[in-house]
Amino acid sequence: MTRTTLIRTDRYSWGAIWLHWSIAALVLVNLALGLFHESLLDGIKWVIPIHKSIGLTVLVLTLLRLGWRLTHRPPPLPVDMTGWERAVAKAVHWAFYALLLVLPLTGWMLSSNPARLRPMAWFWLFPVPPLPISGATATLGHNLHGIIAYAMLALVVLHVAAALRHYLLLRDAVLGRMAPGLNRNG
């Protein structure tokens, strides 16, 4: 095999890396906007419209990312990772994908309550229609949205702790697979 036909197996592709970090940044901003909109950010008119626009962007990027993920194999994990560590990593990753879909969807549901409809526009650029659902389904979305957001926060804490454990304690190449600047193998 020539040098140019070699497939890199030590890190994710640039597309996957770009999607990972943009979705991560948008989710963190939206968690903060959602959690603080009733206290610190109360009364700031653009907070909820921006929150909705960011959330819908996460939904679209996640669909792209799932398309990539289902058609590509991620780079192999370090050989010394045990069976349970691999199983936990896999479970957390797939739980992330599920939450990255249902969190924006329940947000869209709660914003589609026929009794309290407000026009929605993606970053004030183009209109987003409400979902054709009943008030009861919208209320269900409302209740689930907060719970799922806290589940997402818990998963992020677990995921970041695992990434830091790999980088600082185990000193292996796992973080470098997603952040090539930190790759210890150069």
Ligand code: HEM
């Ligand atoms: C990455 C995606 C999202 C995250 C992380 C997120 C997170 C949150 C959080 C943490 C809250 C506060 C919940 C609570 O205090 O119980 C919230 C509230 C809210 N979210 Fe989202 N959300 C996302 C997507 C969306 C989307 C796509 C929409 C609508 C299209 C939306 C609409 C809302 C609305 C209207 C509220 C306020 C509800 C209220 O005050 O009762 N969210 N969100």
Ligand code: HEM
């Ligand atoms: C809201 C924030 C985040 C979300 C939703 C998220 C989501 C994900 C998902 C779904 C994967 C699996 C990729 C695959 O399908 O193979 C992944 C991998 C990874 N993430 Fe995150 N991530 C977030 C933040 C972070 C942060 C802050 C770090 C670093 C401190 C990080 C480090 C990594 C690493 C190193 C991998 C590769 C691990 C492996 O393949 O086993 N992530 N992330």
